[in-house]
Amino acid sequence: MRIDIITGLPNMLDSFLNQSIVKRAQNKGLVEIIVHDLRDYATGKARQIDDYPFGGGAGMVLMIEPIAKCIRKLQAERHYDEIIYMTPDGQTFHQRMANRLSLLENLIILCGHYKGVDHRVREHFVTLEISIGDYVISGGELAAAVVTDAIVRLVPGVLSDETSALTDSFQDNLLAPPVYTRPADFEGWKVPEILLSGHEAKIAEWRLQQSIERTRARRPDLLQED
Ligand code: ADE
Numbered sequence: 001m002r003i004d005i006i007t008g009l010p011n012m013l014d015s016f017l018n019q020s021i022v023k024r025a026q027n028k029g030l031v032e033i034i035v036h037d038l039r040d041y042a043t044g045k046a047r048q049i050d051d052y053p054f055g056g057g058a059g060m061v062l063m064i065e066p067i068a069k070c071i072r073k074l075q076a077e078r079h080y081d082e083i084i085y086m087t088p089d090g091q092t093f094h095q096r097m098a099n100r101l102s103l104l105e106n107l108i109i110l111c112g113h114y115k116g117v118d119h120r121v122r123e124h125f126v127t128l129e130i131s132i133g134d135y136v137i138s139g140g141e142l143a144a145a146v147v148t149d150a151i152v153r154l155v156p157g158v159l160s161d162e163t164s165a166l167t168d169s170f171q172d173n174l175l176a177p178p179v180y181t182r183p184a185d186f187e188g189w190k191v192p193e194i195l196l197s198g199h200e201a202k203i204a205e206w207r208l209q210q211s212i213e214r215t216r217a218r219r220p221d222l223l224q225e226d
Contacts, residue, residue, distance in 0.1 A: 090129030111140030
């Protein structure tokens with residue numbers, strides 16, 4: 001899988017792309033993530049990527065020209081399954097969406113900034129608009145990192161124990177059960193006996209029960225979903 005991230009602030013993604021699972025996925029050759037600096041596609045000395053909004057108002061708007069140039073260059077090289085725009089007025093991101101996107105070949109993720117992008121970008125290039133939740137952050141970079149991380153960890157082979165993504169919260173609409181590690185007794189706070197029993201079937205049954213109970217208590221809405 002290949003993910004091209006287009007941003008006016010490429011440095012914001014540096015540390016995220018060079019750590020942990022996302023880094024490992026790239027090193028294993030399972031995922032290729034390329035960050036494109038919008039300024040490389042800007043014209044003029046100032047390499048301007050944003051401008052004042054027509055009609056007035058506060059904030060700057062990302063211009064269509066550098067974005068169009070970057071997207072068209074990428075599209076000339078390969079087909080993209082989705083061109084995603086990160087925006088608080090997009091569809092709320094969800095594990096189901098992550099599952100679907102993880103099966104695709106090539107994605108572009110466009111990060112908005114300031115007051116957003118010229119609306120013609122959304123009308124003519126973007127195929128999917130994603131919000132990471134009902135709050136506004138300063139730009140799309142952190143949102144793009146959230147979405148990229150959620151997708152990458154689902155790509156087969158990325159996690160060393162492939163089943164571990166399947167037991168994440170939200171897969172099967174259930175929250176994950178509690179987990180424990182050594183010591184089995186910390187100042188009298190004991191790990192549930194069943195987990196020390198070595199009885200795999202009973203442990204699986206206990207975990208499922210815990211998942212159902214926690215989902216009912218914390219997120220009953222998930223149990224209503226199909
Ligand atoms: N950009 C700013 N806020 C955002 C959000 N909640 N989701 C996606 N992109 C954003």
